[in-house]
Amino acid sequence: MLDEATRDRALGAILGSATGDALGAPCEFQPPLPSDDAVVMRAGGAFDWELGEWTDDTSMAVPILRALADGRELADESTLDLLVATWAQWASGAKDVGNQIRAVLGSLESPTAEAARAAARTIHDQAGRSGGNGSLMRTGPVALAFLGGGQEERLVHAARAISDLTHFDAETGDACVLWSLAIRHAIRTGEIDVHRGIRHVPFERRETWLARFDEAERLMPWQFPQNGWVVHALQASWSAIAHAETLERRLVLAVRCGNDTDTVAAIAGALAGAAAGASSIPDAWRRELHGWSGPGEVATAAHLEAWVERATAYAV
Structure with missing residues (x-):
């Protein structure tokens, strides 16, 4: 069983992501916010989101979380079929679904x-690319299944398997592996280390990813404007974390x-929340959280x- 602090950090990975998602929803598709514009939980935006309503980022993560809650093995084909x-x-009636998904x-x-993997490959071949941020945005829950010792390789396999369901591009899988391993480490230790997963990325791409992390530490989140691309989404998220000390400030920067x-803040929130814990999320934000969780179902925090x-x- 997890101790109280570790349980708080595990919950922080999920609530941190959902909170970032809901905070960012009304600002989606808009220019960067100036520093004198307050970031608050509010309704509105391009899809007329309700106060505290999460978007596709969390709606796609929730089935992963629920599969874990039901005791399913994430990388089993039957679980992937269910997802x-x-x-x-969900997508047949959702307010907002990313173009690639x-x-x-x-x-x-x-x-x-x-069928999903085949469709993802076809779309990649037709477009010549498929590096959207849609699999990274939902990867927050994956680490929860692999918190025990010696579980990194299994986490790597599961993170790629779930990413591959909608994104054929190899860099989307890399990003999910790197972020999921960082989330796992943060939950286990309370520390953030985005470099620890680099050995799980193919050798020929390791230096590229290390350079991207370094660049994110030099630049601010709004200096990665193509954040619908998984690389800029990850860099903007890491920049927000690297340039602030608290969970609240990191979400605001994102x-x-x-x-x-919403996606950048959801990605940042998963890792920042895994380090800081759910207890660090302001109550005024947490109590408003809600959104799609299954056919005809709405969930809350x-x-x-x-x-x-x-x-x-049963994690140890």
């Missing part, structure tokens, strides 16, 4: 993992990035907490 079927049902889920011959604000408790019940 694809749930996402496809909509293309994959909308072209499925059947709602299975095999939201200020402009463009895909309390539901997320219950699923995290079940998902980590």
Whole structure:
């Protein structure tokens, strides 16, 4: 069983991501926010989000969390089938679905993992690229299944397997591996180390990723404007974390990035929350959280907490 501090950090990875998502939602598709504009939990935005409502980032992460809460093995094909079927049902009526994910889920011959991987490959081949941020945005829960010792290799496999369901581009899988391993380490220790997973990236791309982390530490989040691309999304998220000390400030910096604000803040929130813990999230933000969690279902922070408790019940 996890001790109290570690449980708080595990919950922080989930609530931190959902909070960043809801904070950034009303600012999506807008220019970077100036420093004198307050970042607050509010309604509105391009899709008329309710106060505290999370977007596609958290809606796609919730089925992963619920699968863990039900005791499923994430990398099993039956679990991957379930995720694809749930996402496809969600996407058919969602307010907002990213272009690449909509293309994959909308072209499925059947709602299975095999069909999703085939669709992701076809879309990549047709466009010549498929490096969107849509798999990184939902990777927060994956680490919860692998908090025990000696679990890094299994986490790497699961992170790539879930990313591959919608994103064929190799760098999207890299990003999910690096971020998931950093989240795992933060939950286990309370420390943030984005470099510790670099050995799990193919050798020929390691120096590129290290240079990207270094660049993010020099520049501010809004200096990575193409943040619909997984690389700029990760860099903007890491920049927000590297340039602030508290969870609240890190989320504010992430939201200020402009463009895909909800996704950058969700990505940053998963790692920042894993280090700081759910207890660091302001109550005024946490109590408003809610959003899609299944067909005809709406969840709140309390539901997320219950699923995290079940998902980590046997972690050591």
